[in-house]
Amino acid sequence: MAVAPPLPQSGLDFGLSEEQEILRREVRRFAEERIRPGAAARDAERRFPAEIVSEMGALGLLGMLVDEEYGGAGFDALSYVVAVEELARVCPATAGTMSVTNSVCCWPIGHFGSEGLKRRILPELASGRVLGGFGLTEPEAGSDAGSLKTRAERAGDSWVLDGEKAWITNAGVASWFVVMARTDPGAEKGGITAFVVAADSPGLQIGSPEAKMGLRAAKTAPLLFNRCKVPAENQLGELGAGFKIALATLDHSRLGIAAQAVGIHQRALELAVAYSRERVQFGKPIAQHQAIRFKIAQMATELEAARVLTRSAAVSTTRASAGRLASQAKLFASEAANRACYESLQIHGGNGFSDEYEISKLYRDVRVTAIYEGTSEMQRWVISRQLLRD
Ligand SMILES: Cc1cc2nc3c(=O)[nH]c(=O)nc-3n(C[C@H](O)[C@H](O)[C@H](O)COP(=O)(O)OP(=O)(O)OC[C@H]3O[C@@H](n4cnc5c(N)ncnc54)[C@H](O)[C@@H]3O)c2cc1C
Structure with a gap:
């Protein structure tokens, strides 16, 4: 290798x-x-x-x-x-x-x-x-997270949660989760409140881990709430502010997904350069064929752009445009990293399709960066909504 x-x-x-x-x-x-x-x-x-x-x-x-x-x-x-x-x-x-x-x-x-x-x-x-986790997504509420159905009802000095969260990273290994639940069924997004829930709370069960395509050394599983008691003091923020807290959190955390994509992209490029120098076809290293060189040039150029966007968004977190900048960084970096892994694997030829080669794992791992914490379609929605606001 x-x-x-x-x-x-x-x-x-x-x-x-x-x-x-x-x-x-x-x-x-x-x-x-x-x-x-x-x-x-x-x-x-x-x-x-x-x-x-x-x-x-x-x-x-x-x-x-x-x-x-x-x-x-x-x-x-x-x-x-x-x-x-x-x-x-x-x-x-x-x-x-x-x-x-x-x-x-x-x-x-x-x-x-x-x-x-x-x-x-x-x-x-x-x-x-x-460790910690974050429970927003539900089986029927993904991109449309505001339609979540998990209920929280007040009972004395506790809240009682019922419902299900899907695709929760660190479920099974985390001790605390920030969870969004509906406290007012009639109030749409303003009826959602955030809670900090202990993993060992009575009535909280961790479902079976997802059999994932990538990120297999990380745990992802559902959270199942059945009359789960959460102390009132574990309410996070104001009553009804949960959806705003979720959006503000994602505005910030998308920086991390952008950075994850940049790291994967960097490695995909390193592997492409190394392999293309070593693999000989038609009497010379494939790095000397123009089609391969151009792929490498493109990957390197998009890597620089993704890194600049990500770091620029990271130094802009106090600006009014911070959320848009983080979405732009996440959108571009994740899609560029997906392209880079595709091309790096292509440069590896059949060997890229083998688990013996690191690019095969990266190709699986990178896919989700354009999906979680908001799909690329949702990032385009967030970015355009901010730009087209009156
Ligand atoms: C490995 C992994 C880890 C995750 N970790 C967490 C976690 O820790 N906590 C958590 O809360 N969630 C987590 N998620 C969930 C993740 O955030 C959601 O999968 C993501 O937001 C998309 O939701 P969905 O899967 O329900 O897709 P859907 O919302 O069903 O979307 C399906 C497709 O339709 C498109 N679509 C939907 N609405 C529109 C629209 N209005 N216009 C155009 N296109 C649209 C989407 O872009 C997508 O292509 C994780 C997911 C994965 C895969």
Whole structure:
């Protein structure tokens, strides 16, 4: 199997500070030394890397976006996307486990949680001792998340949840979930409230894990609520603000999916370059055939564009256009990474279709980046809606 040599440095440093550059190098070293060995086997066996995830916790990678006063590492969004990219370059599944805990569990608790909730839950998550998840999607409510049916009814000093969440990343390995449920059936999107639900709450069951096409070393399963009791103090944000909290969370977390796509794209390019130098056809390395060179040029150019968009969105999180910028980054980076994996596999010829070659796994892993946290169609909707608003 071809071993990918390092590629020439990207033209972009996007003003990475010395601290951010050290972080990038450290995460790359950790990913190469601790995650790469065994990544293919874990994928084949659909095995969650519990030990590696707890090492990531000890390094502060699971509480990157949590303020230091709540036990987090207090990194900015640019540092976060740099770390996700480096993890995804080596193992997109492990990057997904990490980014979900950071961006759709810790982030909304940190931004919308009461002081008590933050003090009670964030230090545990930020330390990496436990993982987090996010429950928005339901079997009948995907892109149209506002039509969700999971109910929450008040009973004394608790809420009681009934319903089902589908496709929940980290279900089965997480200890806390941010869950959206309907508290007012008559109020459409304004009748949805967010809750922080413990995985061991009475009445919460984790369904059978999904048999996924990719990201097989990460866990994804349904959450089944049957008279599930949640303490009233675990309400996240205002009553009826759950849908807004979900959208704000996704506006931010899409940066992580864009970064995951950039990391996969980077690796697909590295593998294409290495293989095309090594494979000889018609008496010369295939890298010397123009059709192959042009594919590589295209992949490299789209990679730079995707990285610039992603990092530019990451340094714009306080702007009014932050949500649109994150959607644009996610849309472009995920579709470009899908094209790159397609072309890289094409360059590998029949060998690309073999599990012996890393590109075969990347080709499966990359597909979902254009689907989760909003499909490409939904990103185009979000972007155009913001631009065409009166
Ligand atoms: C591996 C994985 C992990 C996930 N993790 C989580 C998680 O942790 N938490 C969570 O809540 N969810 C999670 N999801 C769910 C994910 O966010 C949804 O799958 C996604 O939002 C799409 O919803 P859907 O699958 O129901 O597709 P649908 O909404 O049924 O869409 C089907 C197709 O129709 C298109 N479509 C729908 N409406 C329109 C429209 N108005 N105009 C044009 N086209 C449209 C879509 O773009 C898509 O192509 C995960 C999914 C996967 C695959």
